[in-house]
Amino acid sequence: MRILFIGDIVGRPGRRAIELILPKLIKEQSIDFVIANGENAAGGNGITREITYELFDRGVHVLTMGNHVWDKREIFDFIDSEPRLIRPANYPMGTPGRGWGLFTLPNGKKLAVANFCGRVFLDNLDCPFNGVGPMLESLRGQADYVFVDFHAEATSEKVAFGWHLAGRAAAMVGTHTHVQTADERVLPGGTAYISDAGMTGPRDSVLGVKKEAILRKFITGLPVRFETAAGPLQLNGVIISLGDNGTATAIERVNVIVDP
Amino acid sequence: MRILFIGDIVGRPGRRAIELILPKLIKEQSIDFVIANGENAAGGNGITREITYELFDRGVHVLTMGNHVWDKREIFDFIDSEPRLIRPANYPMGTPGRGWGLFTLPNGKKLAVANFCGRVFLDNLDCPFNGVGPMLESLRGQADYVFVDFHAEATSEKVAFGWHLAGRAAAMVGTHTHVQTADERVLPGGTAYISDAGMTGPRDSVLGVKKEAILRKFITGLPVRFETAAGPLQLNGVIISLGDNGTATAIERVNVIVDP
Amino acid sequence: MRILFIGDIVGRPGRRAIELILPKLIKEQSIDFVIANGENAAGGNGITREITYELFDRGVHVLTMGNHVWDKREIFDFIDSEPRLIRPANYPMGTPGRGWGLFTLPNGKKLAVANFCGRVFLDNLDCPFNGVGPMLESLRGQADYVFVDFHAEATSEKVAFGWHLAGRAAAMVGTHTHVQTADERVLPGGTAYISDAGMTGPRDSVLGVKKEAILRKFITGLPVRFETAAGPLQLNGVIISLGDNGTATAIERVNVIVDP
Amino acid sequence: MRILFIGDIVGRPGRRAIELILPKLIKEQSIDFVIANGENAAGGNGITREITYELFDRGVHVLTMGNHVWDKREIFDFIDSEPRLIRPANYPMGTPGRGWGLFTLPNGKKLAVANFCGRVFLDNLDCPFNGVGPMLESLRGQADYVFVDFHAEATSEKVAFGWHLAGRAAAMVGTHTHVQTADERVLPGGTAYISDAGMTGPRDSVLGVKKEAILRKFITGLPVRFETAAGPLQLNGVIISLGDNGTATAIERVNVIVDP
Ligand SMILES: [Fe+2]
Ligand SMILES: [Fe+2]
Ligand SMILES: [Fe+2]
Numbered sequence A, B, C, D: 001m002r003i004l005f006i007g008d009i010v011g012r013p014g015r016r017a018i019e020l021i022l023p024k025l026i027k028e029q030s031i032d033f034v035i036a037n038g039e040n041a042a043g044g045n046g047i048t049r050e051i052t053y054e055l056f057d058r059g060v061h062v063l064t065m066g067n068h069v070w071d072k073r074e075i076f077d078f079i080d081s082e083p084r085l086i087r088p089a090n091y092p093m094g095t096p097g098r099g100w101g102l103f104t105l106p107n108g109k110k111l112a113v114a115n116f117c118g119r120v121f122l123d124n125l126d127c128p129f130n131g132v133g134p135m136l137e138s139l140r141g142q143a144d145y146v147f148v149d150f151h152a153e154a155t156s157e158k159v160a161f162g163w164h165l166a167g168r169a170a171a172m173v174g175t176h177t178h179v180q181t182a183d184e185r186v187l188p189g190g191t192a193y194i195s196d197a198g199m200t201g202p203r204d205s206v207l208g209v210k211k212e213a214i215l216r217k218f219i220t221g222l223p224v225r226f227e228t229a230a231g232p233l234q235l236n237g238v239i240i241s242l243g244d245n246g247t248a249t250a251i252e253r254v255n256v257i258v259d260p
C-alpha cells in the first residue's frame, strides 16, 4: 500500500494545484490512499465545508489540520459530523471534532490517521509527547498502521517526536513550516519520518502568501493584508510505502511544479 | 568557481565529520572555497580559538556564526583579530568582531561573506531587512559576489529574506534549524537560495544532541544535560556554482553520511 | 506643574470613564497637562480619528500609543497631520507619524512627550535602549522636560529602561500590561518611574475584555470574540510633579472607580 | 487568621531582608502563618536544602516555587521528603515533589497551599485552568481554605486565573514578575487577589539583579553575568485576612524597605 501525504494546501492556488496535479500523481505513483493537510485551504486560514468536500471529491481521503483549524468559524458546524476531518488531538477534552480516526485501506487493512500540534513557539495545548502514548494504546488491536501528522514549528520538537514514535507508528510526517525538508528516512523500527512535508500552493511566494506583502511587513513593521500569490504552483508531500506489522518500508519526497 | 557551504558543525562529532568527509568532498566536487557555520563547534555551544584554527586547518576558509556566537567567552579574546571569523552583522554598533568580510577566490575575484540573524522566535537584534541594504551598498565596487548566511528560525523570515536579496546577492543560505530543507533553487536575478543547509554532526540525534536527553526534556519538562550524540555522522551543506556579474548559476544539496 | 498620565483607555467603557472622571480629577488634583495612552481606545484595538478628537475634547492634551497603534487602518489617514498623536518612536525610519513631540506647558516651559515600545515578548522593532539616546540629544536645548511612555510587557525591560533614563528624563511611565503596579518612585537623578500606569476601562474584566470570553479561551483553547466588559469603571494613571532642571519631584498613583 | 505571603526571595540580599524584616513584621502585623516564594532564593536561581531550612528557621511555614524550581539540581535530593516545599502542580504526573499540601493553622483549621505556573511566554506545562479544578475537588472536605500562588508572566493569564478561582479559593496571589502590582482586592465570592506580590531583595536593581549587568545586556545584546545587587533591601508581599467558609475578607500590600 502506498500512502500519499500532501503538505499544507494554501488557498485557491493550493486547491488548483490539487486539481491539476493530484489525479495524474495518483495514477503514475500507484497511490492507494491520500491524506492532506487542509488547515490553510480556505484563503490561507482554516477550512470551510464547501472546500472540505471539494478536496474529498478531488481524491483526498482524509484531511488533517493544525493551528489554523478554527480560523473559519463554520468548521464548528460540520466537524462533528465529518469523521474524515481530523483536528489536532491535543486540544482539551470536550473539543469539537476528533484527533484521530480509523480508515480502511483498499487491501482491507485499517489505517489510523492522527494529528497533533507542537507547542514550541505555538499555542498552549496539552502535551503531545504524553498524549500520544494513550492514543497508541487505545488503537492497539484496532489499527494495522498509524499515521501521525505532527504540526509544529521547531525542528527540535519535530525530530524528537519522530524518535518518540520510532517503532510505534508507521509514519510521522511534519507540517506547518510550509517548507519541505530533505531529512526523510525510515527510522529504526520502521517509522517513516520527515520534518516537514512542505506546502501546496503558489511557488513564488512566502509560504503561499504574496511575497511583496510579507516583505513589506518585515521591512516596515506595519500591518499588511495577506493574499495568496499567483504564478507557478507546487504540490509538496511524501509517499510512504507500508510494510508488514505496522511499519513503513520507504518514504520519498514529492515536489511537482506546474504552470497553471 | 564552486563554493561549498557547510551547515552548523556540532561539537566533536561535527568536527570529526569534517575531518572524515571534507577533504574527499573538496576533491571530488572540485570545490574552490569553503564556508562553514561554526556556532556549535565547541561542544554544541559557541566556538573556541583552538577549534577555530582546527577548522581552518582542515580546509574551511571562512566561519560564520549565529545566536550561539558568544557562548564560549574566550571568543572575545580573538574575534577582533581573526577576519575569517564572521559574526551576525545585525548586532549593535561597537560589537566585537565583524559581520562580513572580503575574501579572494582562487580566480582572483572577491567574495564577500556576511552573516545575519533573524529575529522571529530569536533574540532582539537590529533589523536584518533594513541592515542588509547599506551593507550591499558599501560592498558595491569591492565585492564581485556576496554570500549571506541567514541564521534564523522561522521559514517566513528566511524565505522573505531570500526574496529580499534576489538579484542583489549570489547566495542566501539559511542556517540554525539543523534540518536541511529541500527548497534549494536559484531565484530570479541569480541568487542561490536554500532555507536551511542542515547540520554537520551525529545523524541519530535531535539537532546533534543525544536524543534520549531531548526526549526526556519534552516528556518531563525537567532540565537535562545536553550531550552530543554518538553513531553515524553526517556532513550537510550546499554547493553553489558562481556565474557572471555577481550571480549564481546552480545550487545543489550535500548530505554525506559516514560511519566513524 | 502637575502632569496626569492616564493608562491605556479601553474602548467605549474607557472613554466613558474619561468622560465621568477626568474633569473632576483635573480640578481636584490641580492638573496642568494630561497625557493618555490611546492604543485601545477604539473597541479595544487602535484608534480612529473621531475618538482621537473626542479624547482631545475631553481634556487630553497628548495621546501616546503602543503595539496596537495600527489596528484601525484609518490612522494612516490622519496621523501625519496630528502632532498630538504620538506613536512608538522605534519603528523604522519612514514610518508615518512621529515618535515624540514638543508641547508647551501652562507655565511656558516645553515638555517633550515620547513613546517607545519594548521588544521582549513583543514585536521586532528598533532597539529602544539605543534609540532613546539620540532622541534625548536632539531634544537638548529644546525641551525643558522629557516624558516617556514605555509600552512593554516584561518587567525586566521596563525596570531597566527606567534606570537607563534615570537622570535623563523627568518621567518614564510604563504601559501595556493593563495592570497598575505599586512600584512608583522618583529614581536618583529626578526621574519619576512606574512599571505600569494601569488601564482605564471596565474594572470587572480581563484587561478590559469580558472575562467570560478570556476564560473560555484559556480553558478551551478555542478562538473567542473579544468584547469590552460592562460594570464599574476605573481610571488608572499617575500624577507627576515637575521640579527644576528637567526633573520630577513626585509621582503618585491614581485609581478612581465609578459606577456608570 | 492572618496569612503573610512573601514575593520571590532573591538570593542572599533577599534572605537578609527576611532576616531583618520578617520577625518584626510577624509581630507588628499579628501574622499567624507565613508562605513565601523561594524559586530565586539561591543566588537568584533555584533553592538548596540549606537555604530551604534557613527560611523555615526564620519563620516561613511553607515555600512555593516557580519556573526556576529545578535550577539547583540538589532539589531533587530533598523535595520528595519535604512536604513544606511546594512546586508548580502542573508538571506532568510523576514529577518529584508535590504541587500542593495541607497545613494546620494556629486555630486548627486546614489551609491548602498550591502552586501553579502560567504558560503564556513561559514553559510548556499542563493547563493550569483545567488542572486546578480536579485539585479543588480533591481538597473538598479536607481543606478549610485554599491558597494559590500563580506564578506567571502575562497579566491576562493572571487576571483570568483570579476570576477562574473567584469563589473557589481563599486567595490567588501572583508571582514571577518581581514587581508588585496595585490591583489587590477581594473578588466576588471572597477570593483575595493580586496580580503580583512583588520581590524580596535589593531595591535598586532590575528584579533583584545588578542593574548595570541587565542594562549592558539590553544595550549590547551580549551575554552578561547576573549578580544580585547591593544597597537597600525590600520585603514585598501581601497580608490576607481569612473569613468564614473558606473565604478571605481582606488583602493588603506589604512593602517594607530597610538599609542593611
Ligand atoms: Fe499551514
Ligand atoms: Fe500551521
Ligand atoms: Fe546551530
Ligand SMILES: [Fe+2]
Binding pocket: B039, B066, B067, B068, B151, B175, B176, B177
Ligand atoms: Fe543557531
Ligand SMILES: [Fe+2]
Binding pocket: C008, C039, C040, C066, C176, C177, C178
Ligand atoms: Fe493596551
Ligand SMILES: [Fe+2]
Binding pocket: C039, C066, C067, C068, C151, C175, C176, C177
Ligand atoms: Fe499594548
Ligand SMILES: [Fe+2]
Binding pocket: D008, D039, D040, D066, D176, D177, D178
Ligand atoms: Fe522569581
Ligand SMILES: [Fe+2]
Binding pocket: D039, D066, D067, D068, D151, D175, D176, D177
Ligand atoms: Fe519566575
